[in-house]
Amino acid sequence: MAGVAAGSLIAAGGVLVGPQAGPQGRIGTITGYVGSYGGLLLLIGAWLHLGRLLRRRRGVADGVLVVVLLAWSLPLLFGPALFSRDVFSYAAHGREVALGWNPYHHGPAVLGGGPYLRFVSGVWSNAPSPYGPLFLGIDGVLVQHVGQHAMVAVTALRLLSFAGVVLLAVWLPRLARACGTEPSLAVWLGLLNPLVLLHVVSGGHNDGLMLGLLVAGITLARQDRFAPALLVCLLAAAIKAPAALGAVYVGADWLRSRPDRRSRVFTAIRAGAITSTTAILLTATAGLGWGWLGTLTTPTRVQSPLSAMTDIGLVATKVAQPLGLTSGDAWTISLARVFGLAVATLICVAALTGRARWGSTTGLGISLLAVVALGPVVQPWYILWGMVPLAAAGPGRLRPVLIWISAALPLLVLPNGNAASDPVTLGFLATVVAVAVIGAKEQARRTSLQPKAPQTTRPPVPDVWALSGDRTAAG
Numbered sequence: 001m002a003g004v005a006a007g008s009l010i011a012a013g014g015v016l017v018g019p020q021a022g023p024q025g026r027i028g029t030i031t032g033y034v035g036s037y038g039g040l041l042l043l044i045g046a047w048l049h050l051g052r053l054l055r056r057r058r059g060v061a062d063g064v065l066v067v068v069l070l071a072w073s074l075p076l077l078f079g080p081a082l083f084s085r086d087v088f089s090y091a092a093h094g095r096e097v098a099l100g101w102n103p104y105h106h107g108p109a110v111l112g113g114g115p116y117l118r119f120v121s122g123v124w125s126n127a128p129s130p131y132g133p134l135f136l137g138i139d140g141v142l143v144q145h146v147g148q149h150a151m152v153a154v155t156a157l158r159l160l161s162f163a164g165v166v167l168l169a170v171w172l173p174r175l176a177r178a179c180g181t182e183p184s185l186a187v188w189l190g191l192l193n194p195l196v197l198l199h200v201v202s203g204g205h206n207d208g209l210m211l212g213l214l215v216a217g218i219t220l221a222r223q224d225r226f227a228p229a230l231l232v233c234l235l236a237a238a239i240k241a242p243a244a245l246g247a248v249y250v251g252a253d254w255l256r257s258r259p260d261r262r263s264r265v266f267t268a269i270r271a272g273a274i275t276s277t278t279a280i281l282l283t284a285t286a287g288l289g290w291g292w293l294g295t296l297t298t299p300t301r302v303q304s305p306l307s308a309m310t311d312i313g314l315v316a317t318k319v320a321q322p323l324g325l326t327s328g329d330a331w332t333i334s335l336a337r338v339f340g341l342a343v344a345t346l347i348c349v350a351a352l353t354g355r356a357r358w359g360s361t362t363g364l365g366i367s368l369l370a371v372v373a374l375g376p377v378v379q380p381w382y383i384l385w386g387m388v389p390l391a392a393a394g395p396g397r398l399r400p401v402l403i404w405i406s407a408a409l410p411l412l413v414l415p416n417g418n419a420a421s422d423p424v425t426l427g428f429l430a431t432v433v434a435v436a437v438i439g440a441k442e443q444a445r446r447t448s449l450q451p452k453a454p455q456t457t458r459p460p461v462p463d464v465w466a467l468s469g470d471r472t473a474a475g
Contacts, residue, residue: 003046003068003071004074004075006040006046006072007074007075007076009035010036010043010079010202010415011079013031013037014032014202014415016028016031019417020080020081020119043194044194044410046072047188047193048403048407050192055185059182059184060184062169065184069187072192076197076198076202077162081202082198082202083414083417086124086203086205087158087161088120088121088154089120089124092108092111092120093131093136094140094143094144095111095116096110096111097139097140098140098143099111102288102289104292104294106128107124107127108125114150115151127301128291128295128298130292130297130298131239132237132282132292133286133292134282134286135239135240136286136292137282139157142156154204157204161204162201163212164208165200165201165212167209167212167215168212168215168388171215172190172391173187175218176391180394181391181393181394185391186392186394188391189387189391189395190387190390195409195410199384206239211236213239214233214243217231217233217246217250218389218392224257226250226253226257229254230247230251233247235278238279238282245364245368256356297376299376304419306380306412308373308378309333309336309340309375309376310376313334314333316332337375340374341375343370344370344373344374347366347370351364351367352367361390364389365387365388365395369386369387371386380412380413383405387406
């Protein structure tokens with residue numbers, strides 16, 4: 001009941017202070033923020049309490065948690081779109097497609113006005129779409145059928161994102177069982193997570209649909225159904241590009257499963273054919289060309305304070321300016337971002353090559369977290385890219401960090417989609433680092449206190465990378 005009440009409070013408060021809210025007096029604004037933030041705190045408390053109950057009582061049926069998910073989601077789903085204006089940009093891009101404009105070449109401003117442009121954030125009004133051809137193809141069809149009814153289009157797109165939540169409800173427990181993880185805890189961390197409820201269910205971000213397809217593909221790979229697994233992961237990447245990492249892991253495990261060199265060559269050819277055919281067909285069907293390959297950097301137009309690399313670049317600017325080394329922050333931020341992406345690439349390569357030791361699902365989760373944490377721009381819902389696979393694999397020593405992020409990060413975004421002030425955000429990042437260090441020390445202390453079994457043979461090499469119960473090579 002607490003989760004239902006929380007969702008209702010958030011939705012009710014969002015009517016007064018959300019993106020679609022009209023001008024409010026002081027009393028109305030205060031009432032809206034009190035309601036929405038009171039609901040946020042209640043939702044986070046209910047989620048943490050449910051997690052404690054599930055850790056004490058293992059083996060809770062999936063159906064019970066699905067009922068909880070629906071109960072917590074429905075008030076948010078039927079309330080206004082909150083915590084982001086991105087879903088209005090989705091609708092505007094769909095309107096472009098319906099009118100014959102190419103969203104990879106033009107931002108929503110090309111519409112010139114009207115209901116579809118009304119709630120689009122000014123930051124993105126001239127920005128081309130960074131989304132894949134599958135998403136924009138579906139987007140265009142939906143908007144074409146609803147015509148000038150922009151809010152109907154927004155509702156349809158939010159339901160499309162919620163379809164990703166449904167996919168996660170089906171496939172995430174299966175993936176957790178395949179990884180040897182308690183399904184109820186995986187669903188709690190990866191699906192009932194406040195970030196999912198607020199930014200996918202309420203905010204309507206298409207990351208939910210991407211993750212639903214990605215988890216389905218990874219699960220199929222665990223069942224040695226590599227061809228359909230690769231196809232589904234490619235469909236996820238055609239929604240949003242980060243899912244392409246899932247296709248890489250599926251392809252690598254497919255090759256590794258082959259017994260000899262000849263069969264590996266045949267498998268590589270087959271995987272390449274599936275990849276190229278899928279990309280060509282989806283691009284041709286959408287009818288928007290290959291512009292999606294050139295718009296992947298669109299999100300970097302903003303300077304997100306959650307991006308550690310952007311923060312480092314800004315600090316470097318403050319240091320360099322008195323020395324006369326720079327008159328602006330462009331090159332320092334660019335250099336910091338390139339460095340972050342280089343480090344993230346190294347981590348991804350290490351995770352991929354080491355997947356035989358710690359499992360492909362864990363490796364994928366670590367890779368996606370590295371891409372987010374060291375990437376040029378970080379939005380709160382991006383954390384879900386790596387958190388959802390890790391929830392299925394078992395987060396191990398990362399658990400306290402992921403729980404803290406899930407509980408605290410939602411408080412940094414206002415119901416209207418604006419971010420909290422930079423000092424508050426930087427304080428959050430510092431706390432994440434502190435929680436990570438304390439958690440690592442606590443884990444090391446517990447390990448040192450465990451009794452050691454007598455060794456009768458040569459001691460094995462310690463598995464320093466073991467972060468979870470995801471132990472098999474296929475993932």
